[in-house]
Amino acid sequence: MEKMTGKVWVLGDDIDTDIIIPTEYLALKTIDDMKQYGFSPLRPELAAQIKPGDIIVAGKNFGCGSSREQAPEIIKALGIQCVIAKSFARIFFRNSINNGLLLIEQPTLYDDIKEGDTVSVVMNEHIDYNGKEYPIASLPENLMDIIRAGGLVKAMRKLNGLD
Protein backbone atom coordinates (compact mmCIF):
# COMPACT_ATOMS: atom_id res chain seq x y z
CA MET A 1 0.00 0.00 0.00
CA GLU A 2 1.47 3.34 -1.06
CA LYS A 3 1.52 5.94 1.68
CA MET A 4 2.87 9.48 1.77
CA THR A 5 3.20 11.76 4.77
CA GLY A 6 3.96 15.45 4.72
CA LYS A 7 3.64 18.84 6.32
CA VAL A 8 0.71 20.91 5.11
CA TRP A 9 0.50 24.35 3.53
CA VAL A 10 -3.08 25.67 3.36
CA LEU A 11 -4.30 27.80 0.43
CA GLY A 12 -7.82 29.08 -0.26
CA ASP A 13 -10.50 28.80 -2.97
CA ASP A 14 -9.95 29.60 -6.67
CA ILE A 15 -6.14 29.55 -6.60
CA ASP A 16 -5.63 30.46 -10.27
CA THR A 17 -2.70 29.71 -12.56
CA ASP A 18 -1.61 33.38 -12.45
CA ILE A 19 -1.16 33.02 -8.69
CA ILE A 20 0.70 29.74 -9.11
CA ILE A 21 3.05 31.31 -11.66
CA PRO A 22 2.44 34.88 -12.91
CA THR A 23 2.62 35.51 -16.67
CA GLU A 24 5.65 37.80 -16.33
CA TYR A 25 7.88 34.87 -15.28
CA LEU A 26 6.72 32.43 -17.97
CA ALA A 27 9.43 33.59 -20.36
CA LEU A 28 12.23 32.57 -17.96
CA LYS A 29 14.30 29.79 -19.46
CA THR A 30 13.67 26.93 -17.06
CA ILE A 31 11.19 25.77 -14.46
CA ASP A 32 14.00 25.99 -11.89
CA ASP A 33 14.38 29.70 -12.73
CA MET A 34 10.64 30.20 -12.33
CA LYS A 35 9.90 28.20 -9.20
CA GLN A 36 11.09 30.87 -6.74
CA TYR A 37 8.14 33.01 -7.94
CA GLY A 38 5.56 30.30 -7.30
CA PHE A 39 2.47 31.68 -5.49
CA SER A 40 4.19 35.11 -5.27
CA PRO A 41 1.08 37.27 -5.90
CA LEU A 42 -0.57 35.65 -2.88
CA ARG A 43 2.31 34.67 -0.58
CA PRO A 44 5.70 35.92 -1.81
CA GLU A 45 7.57 34.07 0.94
CA LEU A 46 5.92 30.68 0.38
CA ALA A 47 8.12 29.25 -2.41
CA ALA A 48 11.23 29.58 -0.22
CA GLN A 49 9.47 27.97 2.75
CA ILE A 50 8.19 24.89 0.98
CA LYS A 51 10.35 21.81 1.60
CA PRO A 52 10.47 18.68 -0.56
CA GLY A 53 7.76 16.29 0.59
CA ASP A 54 5.32 18.97 1.74
CA ILE A 55 1.64 18.80 0.82
CA ILE A 56 -0.74 21.59 -0.27
CA VAL A 57 -4.35 21.56 0.93
CA ALA A 58 -6.76 24.00 -0.74
CA GLY A 59 -10.41 24.84 -1.33
CA LYS A 60 -12.47 24.68 -4.50
CA ASN A 61 -11.46 25.23 -8.15
CA PHE A 62 -7.68 24.95 -7.60
CA GLY A 63 -5.75 25.74 -10.80
CA CYS A 64 -8.44 27.70 -12.60
CA GLY A 65 -7.41 30.05 -15.42
CA SER A 66 -5.05 29.50 -18.29
CA SER A 67 -3.76 26.26 -19.81
CA ARG A 68 -0.10 26.94 -18.95
CA GLU A 69 1.63 23.67 -18.24
CA GLN A 70 4.18 25.51 -16.15
CA ALA A 71 1.72 25.74 -13.22
CA PRO A 72 1.85 22.06 -12.21
CA GLU A 73 5.53 21.93 -13.19
CA ILE A 74 6.35 24.69 -10.67
CA ILE A 75 4.49 22.94 -7.86
CA LYS A 76 6.27 19.69 -8.63
CA ALA A 77 9.64 21.43 -8.89
CA LEU A 78 9.13 22.94 -5.42
CA GLY A 79 8.95 19.37 -4.14
CA ILE A 80 5.25 19.24 -3.29
CA GLN A 81 4.19 15.55 -3.04
CA CYS A 82 0.56 16.13 -3.81
CA VAL A 83 -2.19 18.75 -3.78
CA ILE A 84 -5.40 17.95 -1.91
CA ALA A 85 -8.33 20.24 -2.77
CA LYS A 86 -12.12 20.35 -2.74
CA SER A 87 -12.03 20.51 -6.55
CA PHE A 88 -9.68 21.21 -9.45
CA ALA A 89 -10.11 23.12 -12.72
CA ARG A 90 -10.25 20.85 -15.75
CA ILE A 91 -7.19 21.78 -17.80
CA PHE A 92 -5.01 22.08 -14.66
CA PHE A 93 -6.14 18.60 -13.59
CA ARG A 94 -5.05 17.12 -16.90
CA ASN A 95 -1.79 19.07 -17.04
CA SER A 96 -0.93 17.94 -13.51
CA ILE A 97 -1.43 14.26 -14.15
CA ASN A 98 0.50 14.60 -17.42
CA ASN A 99 3.36 16.35 -15.65
CA GLY A 100 3.42 13.76 -12.88
CA LEU A 101 1.87 15.86 -10.11
CA LEU A 102 -0.57 13.92 -7.93
CA LEU A 103 -3.92 15.63 -7.23
CA ILE A 104 -6.46 14.34 -4.74
CA GLU A 105 -10.04 15.56 -4.43
CA GLN A 106 -11.33 15.53 -0.87
CA PRO A 107 -14.38 17.61 0.07
CA THR A 108 -14.04 18.02 3.86
CA LEU A 109 -10.37 17.90 4.91
CA TYR A 110 -9.92 21.57 3.96
CA ASP A 111 -12.55 22.63 6.50
CA ASP A 112 -10.68 20.89 9.35
CA ILE A 113 -7.02 21.32 8.45
CA LYS A 114 -4.50 23.62 10.13
CA GLU A 115 -1.37 24.86 8.38
CA GLY A 116 1.80 23.23 9.66
CA ASP A 117 0.05 20.00 10.71
CA THR A 118 0.95 16.67 9.16
CA VAL A 119 -1.31 14.45 7.04
CA SER A 120 -0.81 10.95 5.66
CA VAL A 121 -2.29 9.87 2.36
CA VAL A 122 -2.99 6.17 1.89
CA MET A 123 -3.17 6.05 -1.88
CA ASN A 124 -6.57 5.35 -3.37
CA GLU A 125 -8.09 4.83 0.11
CA HIS A 126 -8.11 7.69 2.59
CA ILE A 127 -6.22 10.52 4.26
CA ASP A 128 -5.26 10.25 7.95
CA TYR A 129 -5.44 13.54 9.87
CA ASN A 130 -5.82 14.20 13.56
CA GLY A 131 -7.07 10.69 14.30
CA LYS A 132 -9.73 10.85 11.62
CA GLU A 133 -9.98 9.14 8.21
CA TYR A 134 -11.05 11.18 5.19
CA PRO A 135 -12.10 8.91 2.29
CA ILE A 136 -10.68 9.52 -1.18
CA ALA A 137 -11.54 8.07 -4.57
CA SER A 138 -9.12 5.77 -6.30
CA LEU A 139 -7.29 6.85 -9.41
CA PRO A 140 -7.36 4.27 -12.19
CA GLU A 141 -4.18 2.34 -12.92
CA ASN A 142 -3.47 4.11 -16.21
CA LEU A 143 -3.34 7.50 -14.48
CA MET A 144 -1.26 6.09 -11.62
CA ASP A 145 1.14 4.72 -14.24
CA ILE A 146 1.58 8.24 -15.65
CA ILE A 147 2.20 9.69 -12.18
CA ARG A 148 4.60 6.91 -11.15
CA ALA A 149 6.55 7.36 -14.37
CA GLY A 150 6.95 11.07 -13.56
CA GLY A 151 4.63 12.43 -16.23
CA LEU A 152 3.30 11.72 -19.70
CA VAL A 153 6.54 12.31 -21.61
CA LYS A 154 8.39 9.82 -19.40
CA ALA A 155 5.50 7.34 -19.51
CA MET A 156 5.54 7.48 -23.30
CA ARG A 157 9.34 7.06 -23.37
CA LYS A 158 8.88 3.97 -21.21
CA LEU A 159 6.17 2.71 -23.55
CA ASN A 160 8.60 3.13 -26.42
CA GLY A 161 11.32 1.23 -24.54
CA LEU A 162 13.61 4.24 -24.19
CA ASP A 163 14.05 4.54 -20.40
Place this chain on the structure above:
Amino acid sequence: MVWTEREENEMGKTVIEKIVEHNTGRSVKPGDIVTVNVDRVMIHDIFIPFVAEKFKEMGFEKLWDPDKVVLIYDHLVPASQLDDTRHFHVGDAFAAKYGMTHVHRSDGICHQLMTEAGYVKPGDVAFGTDSHTTTYGCVGAFSSGIGYTEMASILGTGTMWIRVPETIKVVINGKLPENVMSKDVILRLIGDLGADGATYKALEFSGSAVESMTVASRMTISNMAIEAGAKCALFTPDEKTAEYCNVTLNDYQKSLFGDADANYCRVIEYNAEDFVPVMACPSQVDKIRNVSELEGTEIDQVFIGSCTNGRLEDLAAAAEVLKGKKVAKFVKLIVTPASRKIYKQAADLGILETLAEAGAMITHPGCGLCCGRAGGILTDGERVVATNNRNFLGRMGTSKVQIYLASPRTAAACAVAGKIVCPE
Protein backbone atom coordinates in the same frame (compact mmCIF):
# COMPACT_ATOMS: atom_id res chain seq x y z
CA MET B 1 -47.51 3.44 -9.47
CA VAL B 2 -44.75 1.37 -7.97
CA TRP B 3 -41.33 2.93 -8.11
CA THR B 4 -38.64 0.37 -8.56
CA GLU B 5 -35.07 1.34 -7.95
CA ARG B 6 -33.09 0.55 -11.04
CA GLU B 7 -29.51 -0.48 -11.41
CA GLU B 8 -27.25 2.35 -12.50
CA ASN B 9 -26.47 0.74 -15.85
CA GLU B 10 -30.17 0.60 -16.68
CA MET B 11 -30.61 4.32 -16.22
CA GLY B 12 -31.15 6.51 -19.25
CA LYS B 13 -28.08 8.14 -20.73
CA THR B 14 -27.03 11.63 -21.70
CA VAL B 15 -25.49 12.26 -25.13
CA ILE B 16 -21.91 12.34 -23.85
CA GLU B 17 -22.44 9.07 -21.95
CA LYS B 18 -23.74 7.45 -25.14
CA ILE B 19 -20.74 8.64 -27.15
CA VAL B 20 -18.23 7.41 -24.57
CA GLU B 21 -20.02 4.06 -24.20
CA HIS B 22 -20.04 3.55 -27.96
CA ASN B 23 -16.37 4.49 -28.16
CA THR B 24 -15.15 2.33 -25.27
CA GLY B 25 -17.65 -0.52 -25.44
CA ARG B 26 -18.38 -0.31 -21.73
CA SER B 27 -21.03 1.17 -19.46
CA VAL B 28 -19.99 4.50 -17.91
CA LYS B 29 -21.24 7.08 -15.46
CA PRO B 30 -20.09 10.63 -14.66
CA GLY B 31 -16.79 10.65 -12.79
CA ASP B 32 -15.47 7.45 -14.38
CA ILE B 33 -12.04 7.80 -15.91
CA VAL B 34 -11.77 5.90 -19.16
CA THR B 35 -9.49 5.68 -22.17
CA VAL B 36 -11.11 6.67 -25.45
CA ASN B 37 -10.03 5.87 -29.00
CA VAL B 38 -9.56 9.11 -30.87
CA ASP B 39 -11.26 9.52 -34.26
CA ARG B 40 -9.59 12.79 -35.29
CA VAL B 41 -7.16 15.39 -33.99
CA MET B 42 -6.46 18.97 -35.00
CA ILE B 43 -3.19 20.82 -34.44
CA HIS B 44 -2.88 24.49 -35.36
CA ASP B 45 0.15 26.57 -36.34
CA ILE B 46 0.69 28.14 -32.90
CA PHE B 47 1.43 24.84 -31.13
CA ILE B 48 2.88 22.61 -33.86
CA PRO B 49 6.52 23.33 -32.84
CA PHE B 50 5.79 22.27 -29.24
CA VAL B 51 3.86 19.18 -30.32
CA ALA B 52 6.70 18.17 -32.65
CA GLU B 53 9.26 18.61 -29.86
CA LYS B 54 7.26 16.58 -27.31
CA PHE B 55 6.52 13.87 -29.90
CA LYS B 56 10.24 13.46 -30.51
CA GLU B 57 11.07 13.56 -26.79
CA MET B 58 8.52 10.80 -26.16
CA GLY B 59 10.41 8.60 -28.61
CA PHE B 60 7.67 7.93 -31.12
CA GLU B 61 8.77 7.04 -34.63
CA LYS B 62 5.45 7.22 -36.42
CA LEU B 63 1.95 8.65 -36.12
CA TRP B 64 -0.69 6.18 -34.99
CA ASP B 65 -2.71 7.03 -38.09
CA PRO B 66 -1.61 9.91 -40.35
CA ASP B 67 -5.06 10.01 -41.93
CA LYS B 68 -6.61 11.04 -38.61
CA VAL B 69 -4.33 14.00 -38.03
CA VAL B 70 -5.16 17.45 -39.40
CA LEU B 71 -2.72 20.37 -39.38
CA ILE B 72 -4.18 23.83 -39.95
CA TYR B 73 -2.38 27.14 -40.29
CA ASP B 74 -4.78 29.89 -39.21
CA HIS B 75 -3.49 31.97 -36.28
CA LEU B 76 -0.36 33.12 -38.10
CA VAL B 77 -1.64 33.27 -41.72
CA PRO B 78 -0.40 35.31 -43.47
CA ALA B 79 2.61 35.89 -41.25
CA SER B 80 2.67 39.27 -39.51
CA GLN B 81 5.90 38.78 -37.55
CA LEU B 82 9.21 37.40 -38.73
CA ASP B 83 9.23 34.50 -36.28
CA ASP B 84 5.80 33.27 -37.42
CA THR B 85 7.21 31.59 -40.52
CA ARG B 86 9.21 29.17 -38.37
CA HIS B 87 5.91 27.54 -37.38
CA PHE B 88 5.11 26.84 -41.03
CA HIS B 89 8.54 25.36 -41.68
CA VAL B 90 8.33 23.12 -38.60
CA GLY B 91 4.77 22.10 -39.54
CA ASP B 92 5.61 21.33 -43.15
CA ALA B 93 8.66 19.28 -42.14
CA PHE B 94 6.61 17.35 -39.54
CA ALA B 95 3.85 16.61 -42.06
CA ALA B 96 6.34 15.45 -44.70
CA LYS B 97 8.33 13.28 -42.28
CA TYR B 98 5.28 11.45 -40.92
CA GLY B 99 3.22 11.18 -44.09
CA MET B 100 0.42 13.59 -43.22
CA THR B 101 -1.79 14.66 -46.11
CA HIS B 102 -4.38 16.77 -44.29
CA VAL B 103 -2.55 20.08 -44.15
CA HIS B 104 -4.39 23.38 -44.70
CA ARG B 105 -2.09 26.29 -45.25
CA SER B 106 -4.55 29.07 -46.03
CA ASP B 107 -8.06 27.60 -46.24
CA GLY B 108 -9.57 29.13 -43.14
CA ILE B 109 -9.98 28.86 -39.38
CA CYS B 110 -9.39 25.43 -37.85
CA HIS B 111 -12.76 25.06 -36.14
CA GLN B 112 -14.62 25.97 -39.32
CA LEU B 113 -12.60 23.57 -41.47
CA MET B 114 -12.86 20.53 -39.19
CA THR B 115 -16.56 20.06 -39.90
CA GLU B 116 -16.75 21.96 -43.21
CA ALA B 117 -14.06 19.78 -44.80
CA GLY B 118 -15.67 16.63 -43.37
CA TYR B 119 -13.01 15.66 -40.81
CA VAL B 120 -15.45 15.33 -37.91
CA LYS B 121 -18.74 13.42 -38.14
CA PRO B 122 -21.63 12.98 -35.69
CA GLY B 123 -20.68 10.78 -32.75
CA ASP B 124 -16.91 11.09 -33.29
CA VAL B 125 -14.37 11.72 -30.53
CA ALA B 126 -11.97 14.54 -31.45
CA PHE B 127 -9.32 16.64 -29.71
CA GLY B 128 -7.53 19.81 -30.72
CA THR B 129 -4.77 22.04 -29.40
CA ASP B 130 -7.18 24.96 -29.03
CA SER B 131 -9.71 25.65 -26.30
CA HIS B 132 -12.52 26.31 -28.81
CA THR B 133 -12.34 22.71 -30.03
CA THR B 134 -15.72 22.34 -28.30
CA THR B 135 -17.13 23.65 -31.61
CA TYR B 136 -17.63 20.20 -33.20
CA GLY B 137 -20.39 19.45 -30.70
CA CYS B 138 -22.57 21.29 -33.23
CA VAL B 139 -22.74 18.04 -35.23
CA GLY B 140 -23.00 15.79 -32.16
CA ALA B 141 -19.29 15.02 -31.81
CA PHE B 142 -17.44 14.92 -28.49
CA SER B 143 -14.58 17.35 -28.94
CA SER B 144 -12.42 19.23 -26.47
CA GLY B 145 -9.23 21.24 -26.18
CA ILE B 146 -6.01 19.81 -24.75
CA GLY B 147 -2.39 20.84 -24.18
CA TYR B 148 0.47 20.10 -26.55
CA THR B 149 1.98 17.34 -24.39
CA GLU B 150 -1.27 15.39 -24.52
CA MET B 151 -1.56 15.99 -28.24
CA ALA B 152 1.89 14.47 -28.73
CA SER B 153 0.84 11.35 -26.82
CA ILE B 154 -2.33 10.96 -28.90
CA LEU B 155 -0.27 11.23 -32.07
CA GLY B 156 1.72 8.22 -30.88
CA THR B 157 -1.00 6.11 -29.30
CA GLY B 158 -4.36 7.11 -30.77
CA THR B 159 -5.84 7.11 -27.26
CA MET B 160 -6.61 9.62 -24.53
CA TRP B 161 -7.87 9.38 -20.99
CA ILE B 162 -10.98 11.36 -20.06
CA ARG B 163 -13.17 11.80 -17.05
CA VAL B 164 -16.80 11.23 -18.05
CA PRO B 165 -18.46 14.60 -17.36
CA GLU B 166 -21.76 15.31 -15.71
CA THR B 167 -24.26 16.98 -18.04
CA ILE B 168 -26.15 20.26 -17.82
CA LYS B 169 -29.25 20.12 -20.01
CA VAL B 170 -30.30 23.36 -21.69
CA VAL B 171 -33.80 23.38 -23.15
CA ILE B 172 -34.96 26.23 -25.38
CA ASN B 173 -38.50 26.09 -26.69
CA GLY B 174 -40.33 28.53 -28.96
CA LYS B 175 -39.23 30.95 -31.65
CA LEU B 176 -36.39 33.45 -31.28
CA PRO B 177 -37.25 37.12 -32.03
CA GLU B 178 -36.15 38.42 -35.46
CA ASN B 179 -33.30 40.56 -34.09
CA VAL B 180 -31.88 37.76 -31.94
CA MET B 181 -29.22 35.34 -33.18
CA SER B 182 -27.76 32.20 -31.58
CA LYS B 183 -24.89 34.42 -30.36
CA ASP B 184 -27.33 36.20 -28.06
CA VAL B 185 -28.47 32.81 -26.76
CA ILE B 186 -25.00 31.57 -25.83
CA LEU B 187 -23.99 34.94 -24.34
CA ARG B 188 -27.09 34.90 -22.14
CA LEU B 189 -26.38 31.32 -21.08
CA ILE B 190 -22.75 32.16 -20.19
CA GLY B 191 -24.04 35.11 -18.16
CA ASP B 192 -26.46 32.87 -16.31
CA LEU B 193 -23.95 30.06 -15.71
CA GLY B 194 -20.93 32.28 -14.97
CA ALA B 195 -17.50 31.81 -16.51
CA ASP B 196 -16.88 28.64 -14.46
CA GLY B 197 -20.50 27.47 -14.27
CA ALA B 198 -19.98 24.46 -16.51
CA THR B 199 -16.39 23.56 -15.59
CA TYR B 200 -15.69 19.89 -16.28
CA LYS B 201 -19.27 19.41 -17.45
CA ALA B 202 -20.96 18.70 -20.75
CA LEU B 203 -23.66 21.02 -22.05
CA GLU B 204 -26.49 19.36 -23.95
CA PHE B 205 -28.95 21.42 -26.00
CA SER B 206 -32.52 20.55 -26.96
CA GLY B 207 -35.95 22.07 -27.51
CA SER B 208 -37.85 23.37 -30.51
CA ALA B 209 -35.78 26.54 -30.89
CA VAL B 210 -32.61 24.44 -31.03
CA GLU B 211 -34.17 22.04 -33.54
CA SER B 212 -35.04 24.90 -35.86
CA MET B 213 -31.50 26.34 -35.75
CA THR B 214 -29.11 25.84 -38.66
CA VAL B 215 -25.91 23.89 -38.03
CA ALA B 216 -24.05 27.21 -38.40
CA SER B 217 -26.09 28.75 -35.57
CA ARG B 218 -25.47 25.71 -33.37
CA MET B 219 -21.77 26.05 -34.13
CA THR B 220 -21.70 29.53 -32.57
CA ILE B 221 -23.12 28.05 -29.36
CA SER B 222 -20.81 25.02 -29.14
CA ASN B 223 -17.83 27.26 -29.98
CA MET B 224 -18.44 29.48 -26.95
CA ALA B 225 -19.33 26.73 -24.46
CA ILE B 226 -15.72 26.79 -23.23
CA GLU B 227 -16.33 30.36 -22.03
CA ALA B 228 -18.50 28.83 -19.29
CA GLY B 229 -15.77 26.24 -18.64
CA ALA B 230 -17.56 23.40 -20.43
CA LYS B 231 -15.67 20.35 -21.65
CA CYS B 232 -18.03 19.91 -24.59
CA ALA B 233 -21.39 21.16 -25.91
CA LEU B 234 -23.56 18.67 -27.71
CA PHE B 235 -26.41 18.90 -30.21
CA THR B 236 -28.41 15.89 -31.39
CA PRO B 237 -27.62 15.09 -35.05
CA ASP B 238 -30.66 15.56 -37.29
CA GLU B 239 -31.46 15.89 -41.00
CA LYS B 240 -29.69 19.26 -41.16
CA THR B 241 -26.58 17.76 -39.57
CA ALA B 242 -26.65 14.85 -42.03
CA GLU B 243 -26.85 17.22 -44.98
CA TYR B 244 -24.11 19.49 -43.64
CA CYS B 245 -21.80 16.54 -42.92
CA ASN B 246 -22.76 14.77 -46.14
CA VAL B 247 -23.63 11.52 -44.35
CA THR B 248 -26.63 9.28 -43.87
CA LEU B 249 -27.07 9.00 -40.11
CA ASN B 250 -26.51 5.43 -38.87
CA ASP B 251 -28.32 3.92 -35.88
CA TYR B 252 -25.62 5.06 -33.47
CA GLN B 253 -25.69 8.63 -34.72
CA LYS B 254 -29.50 8.66 -34.57
CA SER B 255 -29.36 7.51 -30.94
CA LEU B 256 -27.47 10.62 -29.79
CA PHE B 257 -30.24 12.33 -27.87
CA GLY B 258 -30.56 12.64 -24.09
CA ASP B 259 -32.87 9.96 -22.70
CA ALA B 260 -35.91 11.18 -20.76
CA ASP B 261 -34.69 9.36 -17.65
CA ALA B 262 -31.04 10.34 -18.04
CA ASN B 263 -29.26 11.78 -15.04
CA TYR B 264 -28.60 15.55 -15.38
CA CYS B 265 -26.79 17.57 -12.74
CA ARG B 266 -28.82 20.62 -13.76
CA VAL B 267 -31.62 21.50 -16.19
CA ILE B 268 -31.99 25.08 -17.48
CA GLU B 269 -35.08 26.03 -19.48
CA TYR B 270 -35.65 29.13 -21.60
CA ASN B 271 -38.53 30.46 -23.63
CA ALA B 272 -37.05 31.53 -26.96
CA GLU B 273 -39.38 34.54 -27.09
CA ASP B 274 -37.71 35.95 -23.94
CA PHE B 275 -34.29 36.43 -25.57
CA VAL B 276 -33.13 39.93 -26.53
CA PRO B 277 -29.93 41.18 -28.20
CA VAL B 278 -27.14 41.22 -25.60
CA MET B 279 -23.45 42.04 -25.30
CA ALA B 280 -20.60 40.74 -23.14
CA CYS B 281 -19.09 43.91 -21.70
CA PRO B 282 -15.41 44.63 -20.98
CA SER B 283 -13.64 42.56 -19.85
CA GLN B 284 -15.46 39.44 -18.75
CA VAL B 285 -17.29 37.15 -21.09
CA ASP B 286 -19.98 36.54 -18.46
CA LYS B 287 -20.65 40.26 -17.92
CA ILE B 288 -23.81 40.25 -20.01
CA ARG B 289 -26.05 43.32 -20.53
CA ASN B 290 -29.02 43.92 -22.79
CA VAL B 291 -27.95 46.01 -25.79
CA SER B 292 -30.79 48.40 -24.97
CA GLU B 293 -29.02 49.32 -21.70
CA LEU B 294 -25.81 50.20 -23.54
CA GLU B 295 -27.25 52.27 -26.37
CA GLY B 296 -25.39 55.45 -27.22
CA THR B 297 -21.91 54.25 -26.24
CA GLU B 298 -19.57 55.52 -28.96
CA ILE B 299 -17.37 53.04 -30.79
CA ASP B 300 -14.24 53.10 -32.95
CA GLN B 301 -14.34 49.75 -34.71
CA VAL B 302 -16.56 46.79 -35.54
CA PHE B 303 -15.32 43.27 -36.23
CA ILE B 304 -17.52 40.66 -37.90
CA GLY B 305 -15.88 37.27 -38.31
CA SER B 306 -13.97 34.51 -36.41
CA CYS B 307 -14.75 30.84 -35.77
CA THR B 308 -17.66 32.06 -33.65
CA ASN B 309 -19.45 34.21 -36.21
CA GLY B 310 -17.70 34.20 -39.59
CA ARG B 311 -20.10 31.93 -41.45
CA LEU B 312 -22.27 32.65 -44.49
CA GLU B 313 -25.44 33.31 -42.45
CA ASP B 314 -23.48 35.73 -40.25
CA LEU B 315 -22.16 37.67 -43.23
CA ALA B 316 -25.64 37.59 -44.79
CA ALA B 317 -27.20 38.97 -41.60
CA ALA B 318 -24.65 41.80 -41.58
CA ALA B 319 -25.26 42.50 -45.27
CA GLU B 320 -29.00 42.66 -44.68
CA VAL B 321 -28.46 45.40 -42.10
CA LEU B 322 -25.83 47.24 -44.17
CA LYS B 323 -27.53 47.07 -47.59
CA GLY B 324 -27.80 50.54 -49.06
CA LYS B 325 -26.25 52.11 -45.94
CA LYS B 326 -22.80 53.41 -45.08
CA VAL B 327 -20.56 52.60 -42.15
CA ALA B 328 -20.27 55.66 -39.86
CA LYS B 329 -17.43 57.91 -41.04
CA PHE B 330 -15.09 57.37 -38.08
CA VAL B 331 -15.76 53.63 -37.66
CA LYS B 332 -13.59 50.91 -39.19
CA LEU B 333 -15.61 47.82 -40.12
CA ILE B 334 -13.52 44.68 -40.56
CA VAL B 335 -15.13 41.55 -41.96
CA THR B 336 -13.31 38.19 -41.88
CA PRO B 337 -15.02 35.12 -43.39
CA ALA B 338 -14.23 31.94 -41.45
CA SER B 339 -13.03 30.00 -44.50
CA ARG B 340 -12.13 30.31 -48.16
CA LYS B 341 -15.30 28.38 -49.05
CA ILE B 342 -17.45 30.87 -47.17
CA TYR B 343 -15.52 33.75 -48.73
CA LYS B 344 -16.31 32.40 -52.20
CA GLN B 345 -19.96 31.71 -51.38
CA ALA B 346 -20.36 35.21 -50.00
CA ALA B 347 -18.74 36.62 -53.14
CA ASP B 348 -20.98 34.57 -55.44
CA LEU B 349 -24.10 35.73 -53.60
CA GLY B 350 -23.12 39.40 -53.75
CA ILE B 351 -22.77 39.61 -49.97
CA LEU B 352 -19.16 40.77 -50.08
CA GLU B 353 -20.12 43.44 -52.63
CA THR B 354 -22.88 44.73 -50.35
CA LEU B 355 -20.48 44.83 -47.40
CA ALA B 356 -17.75 46.52 -49.44
CA GLU B 357 -20.17 49.14 -50.78
CA ALA B 358 -21.18 49.93 -47.22
CA GLY B 359 -17.53 50.57 -46.40
CA ALA B 360 -16.30 47.28 -44.94
CA MET B 361 -12.70 46.11 -45.16
CA ILE B 362 -12.86 42.44 -46.06
CA THR B 363 -9.86 40.35 -45.01
CA HIS B 364 -8.57 36.87 -45.77
CA PRO B 365 -9.99 34.02 -43.65
CA GLY B 366 -8.00 33.45 -40.45
CA CYS B 367 -7.70 34.14 -36.72
CA GLY B 368 -5.72 37.41 -37.00
CA LEU B 369 -7.77 40.06 -35.26
CA CYS B 370 -9.67 37.77 -32.87
CA CYS B 371 -6.45 36.70 -31.18
CA GLY B 372 -5.02 40.20 -31.44
CA ARG B 373 -2.15 39.39 -33.75
CA ALA B 374 -2.98 41.29 -36.91
CA GLY B 375 -5.49 43.05 -39.11
CA GLY B 376 -7.07 45.73 -36.96
CA ILE B 377 -5.63 45.76 -33.45
CA LEU B 378 -6.68 48.68 -31.25
CA THR B 379 -5.13 50.98 -28.71
CA ASP B 380 -5.84 52.61 -25.31
CA GLY B 381 -9.32 53.99 -24.84
CA GLU B 382 -10.76 52.57 -28.08
CA ARG B 383 -13.98 50.59 -28.14
CA VAL B 384 -14.77 47.72 -30.48
CA VAL B 385 -17.98 45.77 -31.01
CA ALA B 386 -16.87 42.30 -32.07
CA THR B 387 -18.50 38.99 -32.95
CA ASN B 388 -15.71 36.73 -31.70
CA ASN B 389 -15.62 34.78 -28.46
CA ARG B 390 -13.35 36.50 -25.94
CA ASN B 391 -13.18 40.03 -24.56
CA PHE B 392 -10.30 39.38 -22.15
CA LEU B 393 -7.98 42.22 -21.23
CA GLY B 394 -5.53 42.85 -24.04
CA ARG B 395 -7.12 40.35 -26.40
CA MET B 396 -7.36 42.68 -29.43
CA GLY B 397 -4.68 45.24 -28.67
CA THR B 398 -3.68 46.99 -25.45
CA SER B 399 -5.22 46.16 -22.07
CA LYS B 400 -7.11 49.46 -22.21
CA VAL B 401 -9.14 48.49 -25.29
CA GLN B 402 -12.79 47.90 -24.47
CA ILE B 403 -14.25 44.88 -26.25
CA TYR B 404 -18.01 44.33 -26.48
CA LEU B 405 -19.01 40.90 -27.81
CA ALA B 406 -22.19 40.79 -29.87
CA SER B 407 -24.05 39.06 -32.71
CA PRO B 408 -23.30 39.93 -36.36
CA ARG B 409 -26.69 41.64 -36.65
CA THR B 410 -26.03 43.83 -33.64
CA ALA B 411 -22.45 44.51 -34.77
CA ALA B 412 -23.60 45.64 -38.23
CA ALA B 413 -26.22 47.98 -36.76
CA CYS B 414 -23.54 49.50 -34.50
CA ALA B 415 -21.21 50.01 -37.50
CA VAL B 416 -23.82 52.14 -39.25
CA ALA B 417 -24.74 54.13 -36.14
CA GLY B 418 -21.16 54.65 -34.94
CA LYS B 419 -22.35 53.78 -31.47
CA ILE B 420 -24.01 50.91 -29.68
CA VAL B 421 -27.59 50.45 -30.89
CA CYS B 422 -30.10 47.63 -30.78
CA PRO B 423 -30.67 45.92 -34.16
CA GLU B 424 -34.17 46.13 -35.65
